[in-house]
């Protein structure tokens with residue numbers, strides 16, 4: 001008889017868990033209040049990026065801490081009223097900014113990333129979604145050579161983890177992207193980065209594979225979880241679902257749900273915003289670019305050029321504040337000829353991040369038949385599929401493809 005499992009949350013992480021568990025023979029119900037990929041998985045920068053194995057906590061960031069705390073840079077924006085409640089996270093984050101932890105956390109991130117992009121490639125082929133793919137790498141651009149030199153530890157990490165990257169002169173970068181304005185001093189091509197022209201469509205194509213194979217997606221607002229003798233009751237706005245096992249993949253909303261079971265954790269919500277612009281005239285951008293000194297990522301997508309901002313550390317439900325996006329827009333114009341803004345208003349997403357930047361994946365420390373998969377920070381689109389595989393391995397007792405203790409929920413819960 002097939003065994004039931006409920007997967008809560010249908011972002012890329014929940015969809016991946018549902019799909020993988022279904023393929024291992026489970027009868028899966030995927031529950032979400034908004035349907036597949038309508039929150040953070042919808043509006044990200046669309047990169048399946050090898051270079052994002054770099055943890056946020058780094059010696060370089062530590063050196064910039066005084067500027068960051070004074071909100072002088074646009075890649076991080078702190079919301080001061082939130083600082084006190086953020087303190088436990090900040091203290092642990094600062095302890096993670098050592099070279100040794102940076103390299104070990106990055107290596108663990110590389111395990112997840114490299115394996116996940118391989119699964120993506122298989123799933124994209126199965127879903128016949130190859131037209132969403134752009135396989136021309138990603139460019140990291142530096143306006144100041146000093147910033148490029150400052151990032152040398154990052155390149156050492158890429159080197160150690162076997163991530164192919166090529167340091168380019170400005171002329172070599174302009175050869176790849178002739179419409180970039182001549183303001184850059186150095187560039188690095190992350191050769192194998194894949195970008196997705198519409199992340200929402202990709203997630204929905206995976207969700208469709210799940211449905212086509214007999215999976216069920218329920219539209220319910222999940223309110224709390226109640227342990228029973230033989231599993232769980234998932235209490236929703238539509239009633240109560242009994243299930244022997246539960247996987248929680250509710251992204252930034254997971255702490256609220258598991259907090260009711262006594263799990264508290266140092267988690268920061270890094271908000272990010274995007275706007276979509278038309279390119280001016282005949283100007284064309286072929287691949288995503290990360291303007292390091294400009295503090296934005298710009299990716300060519302189906303709808304236009306999607307410009308994403310850095311991190312805004314703020315309480316989850318505080319009002320939208322796209323200040324960073326407003327500030328970086330003139331810098332985008334300095335770098336590339338953009339025309340009118342196509343999106344009616346900035347989109348906002350929530351990146352839940354623990355101090356080591358690694359996701360939380362595995363069994364809940366103090367409850368049976370409950371698994372957790374959240375806190376995917378800046379890398380959830382990339383690492384969703386491997387998360388599904390690791391969770392399915394935990395549930396079935398199968399061997400993991402690499403050491404998974406760096407993602408153990410018990411390290412923070």
Ligand SMILES: Cc1cc2nc3c(=O)[nH]c(=O)nc-3n(C[C@H](O)[C@H](O)[C@H](O)COP(=O)(O)OP(=O)(O)OC[C@H]3O[C@@H](n4cnc5c(N)ncnc54)[C@H](O)[C@@H]3O)c2cc1C
Nearest residue numbers: 009011013033041044045047222251272349379380381382
């Ligand atoms: C600006 C920005 C750029 C990014 N760029 C990239 C990138 O280029 N590459 C990359 O890999 N990652 C990127 N990310 C990160 C990535 O988008 C996230 O890590 C990923 O989407 C997280 O997926 P998730 O499934 O965990 O969460 P979500 O996509 O947020 O899904 C959580 C789901 O839970 C559901 N839910 C919540 N509460 C309830 C409830 N009470 N009842 C029912 N359902 C509920 C929500 O409706 C939602 O569907 C970016 C993020 C941002 C904000």
